[in-house]
Amino acid sequence: MVRYAEPGTVEWVESGGGPLIAVPETVLPFWAGADGEETASDYDRACEVDGPVGLLPVGDCTALVLGDEPASTTYLPDQGVFVRWCAGNSEGELLASVPGAVATAQWEPEVTWQVPGPVLLFDAAWPGGEASGSDRVRVVLEPGRYAVRAARVQPGPEVWLGLVQLRLVAPR
Template sequence: MVRYAEPGTVEWVESDGGPLIAVPETVLPFWSGADGDDLASDYDRACEIDTAFGLLPVGDRTALVLGDEPAATAYLPEHGTLVRWYAADTEAELLAGARDALTTADWTDERHWNVPGPVVLFDSAWPGTAPARTDTLRITLAAGHYAVRSAVRPGPEIWAGLVHLRRLDEA
């Protein structure tokens, strides 16, 4: 796999060309990726998401698909935000621009996602049980309901996608 994001401050996940997906750990075995005997695989369903994000049923839960384009993606837990690397010379520039954009972004409408706990972000072409899958990111989320919204931080030199996860049922 070719890596576009450089090693640095945060861990980046990349795909081989398809969308990334965040599947709850509890239902990972139910994600078949591009495998399967059906006319439309789970991967095909994920590829139908042509917006910044979408939700797909997996087992008795729902996974978050990062559509739009297969950009390297990292999670900033202190901001509850997935950052998608569309264009920047360095990781430091991208992360600084993304953090600045969190307060000024033009966010999309929210969708709600019920999360049973930690999720695993990976290339949606892989089955959830693939032992050889190495490009993954485990995201520790508390069980609960989350509002999900997205924005793009466009610019001539720094261009980042943002997918913000905000827990709705915090005490």
């Protein structure tokens, strides 16, 4: 079993107050964030997503928006899940609750996301070319079609987390 609380094992992405977005690396330059000359920026489009997840076109691909609230978020590849830290006394306590939370979650309806390969998770306000360093997490995904579902779970009296699970349903 992976021990997530070890230093450097898990990288968290923070938001300045808006949604996070997972953009395929192949189309990062096409994500303008809050910048842009259009009436509605890419960031504005991401903010319009209603609910915990949504899809937005970016270039010739689609990005996954993690909406609902601006919670610190990480990706756990062995669980295939984005974990959103809503409440918890420690990282260790929160991450230790993930396997049980995934098993007992009441999932929202699924959406289907076609992914060409690795994605970057970052604050949707940032332009894709500027998301770097601690402002992002690279998520290595196999190209293909994924079923994406979300849930909000309270696995302990003082632990709340959001889950966004990715399941590969059709490899490319």
